[in-house]
Amino acid sequence: MVFVTAFIGMYLTPYNLEILPTVMALVGIYLLVSAACALNCFIEIDEDSKMDRTKTRPLVTEEINPVFAFFFGVSLWILSMMILYFYSNTMTMLLGLIAFFTYLFVYTPLKKKTPFAVWVGAIPGALPPLMGHTTVMNDIDIVGISLFSLLFMWQLPHFLAISLYNKLDYLKAGFKIYPNSIGNEKTKKLILIYTAILVLVPFVAFSRTTNQWFYSFSIICIGLVFFLYSVQGLIKKKEDENIWAKKYFLGSLIYLPTILVWMVWFIN
Numbered sequence: 001m002v003f004v005t006a007f008i009g010m011y012l013t014p015y016n017l018e019i020l021p022t023v024m025a026l027v028g029i030y031l032l033v034s035a036a037c038a039l040n041c042f043i044e045i046d047e048d049s050k051m052d053r054t055k056t057r058p059l060v061t062e063e064i065n066p067v068f069a070f071f072f073g074v075s076l077w078i079l080s081m082m083i084l085y086f087y088s089n090t091m092t093m094l095l096g097l098i099a100f101f102t103y104l105f106v107y108t109p110l111k112k113k114t115p116f117a118v119w120v121g122a123i124p125g126a127l128p129p130l131m132g133h134t135t136v137m138n139d140i141d142i143v144g145i146s147l148f149s150l151l152f153m154w155q156l157p158h159f160l161a162i163s164l165y166n167k168l169d170y171l172k173a174g175f176k177i178y179p180n181s182i183g184n185e186k187t188k189k190l191i192l193i194y195t196a197i198l199v200l201v202p203f204v205a206f207s208r209t210t211n212q213w214f215y216s217f218s219i220i221c222i223g224l225v226f227f228l229y230s231v232q233g234l235i236k237k238k239e240d241e242n243i244w245a246k247k248y249f250l251g252s253l254i255y256l257p258t259i260l261v262w263m264v265w266f267i268n
Contacts, residue, residue, distance in 0.1 A: 002033045002128045005151060008260050009132025012143050012267050017136065021087050025135040028083030029128050031076045032096045036103045036124070038073035042066055043108055047173040053166060088135040095131045099124035115178045118159050126151035143267060146205035150259065153201050157194040157230065158252040160187055164245035184241055188233040191248070195230040199223025202259055208267045215266040222262070226255045 006029045010017055041048065041059050045066060048054035058064040077100060084093040103124040110117035129147040134140060163170060163177040164187060170177045178187045202219045209215040229251055236244045 003030055004257070005129040005147070005260070006030075006132035008264060009129035009134075009144065009147050010136050011264060012147070013133065013136040015136055021135070024083055024087035025092070025132070028080045028088060029096070029131055031080035031083065032100060033128065035073045035076035035080060036100050038069055038076065039104055040108055042069045042073060043104070047112075047175070050173045051166075051169045053169055084131075088131075089138045091138055091140075092131050092134045095127055095134060099127040099131075111175045113176060115176045115181045117176065118156060118178070121159075122152045122155040125155050143205050143208055146201065146263075149204055150198075150201045150256075153194060153198040154252065154256050157191040157198065158249065160191050160194070161245045161249040161252065163187070165242040165249075184238070185234075188241075191233060192227075192230045195227050199227050202263060205263060205267055210266055215262070218262055219259070222255070222258055226251060 003026060006026055007022075010022060010025070041057055045059050048057050049060045054060065059066055059069055080096065081093060084096050102120065107117055107121040107124065110120055126148045129151055130140070130144050133144040133147060137144065160178055164179050164184060167177060167179040171180050178190060199219075200223070202223075203216070206212060206216065229248060233241070233244050233248065
């Protein structure tokens with residue numbers, strides 16, 4: 001997803017892409033996210049060991065030595081910074097620094113303190129497409145803002161759906177999530193609200209589309225289908241909540257690439 005969204009950020013510019021800078025910038029962004037993931041696994045070995053969904057990760061099972069994982073992650077981060085500096089630009093490298101440090105040193109510790117951490121975690125998760133865009137533009141324009149906003153808003157209901165059917169797992173690890181803090185019903189209402197906002201985000205780039213009428217009509221239809229499914233969560237019986245949440249999660253994985261393809265097709 002990082003690779004694809006970063007490339008889409010590059011593609012949605014008025015300039016032709018040069019092969020070497022494009023490939024190297026993508027590699028740099030990919031290595032940056034890989035570094036953050038590796039170091040997150042290092043930081044959260046204890047928490048991961050308590051959760052069913054993460055207890056088979058290689059640091060928990062001791063397939064990989066934690067010290068090696070730490071230096072591996074730091075090495076990837078240094079390499080990614082060098083690549084972004086030399087093959088991209090300073091703005092993209094700084095956005096990468098923001099993503100890296102926000103994810104590891106703000107979002108990661110905040111997860112055990114407040115469910116609001118999901119908002120903080122959505123920031124680094126939404127930066128790769130913007131970084132791809134700034135790699136080419138060396139500036140932040142309306143399309144870059146639209147891509148960042150789309151990924152940011154998408155992560156909120158996407159993660160809340162995951163937290164609904166994994167709430168006991170998160171509880172064991174001591175992570176604060178909305179279902180355990182405010183209950184399932186209020187969490188489903190939040191999913192509905194965030195979905196409603198999410199389906200409006202693609203209109204941010206409306207002025208840059210080639211066929212504005214058809215783009216708008218298509219976005220409305222796609223968004224309406226996804227929104228109506230989020231409404232179903234409010235009327236599902238308690239025993240069916242997990243099934244609905246898993247289907248919503250899968251639906252979100254379909255919705256995002258569909259919208260991104262539509263933006264690629266219609267935006268100059």
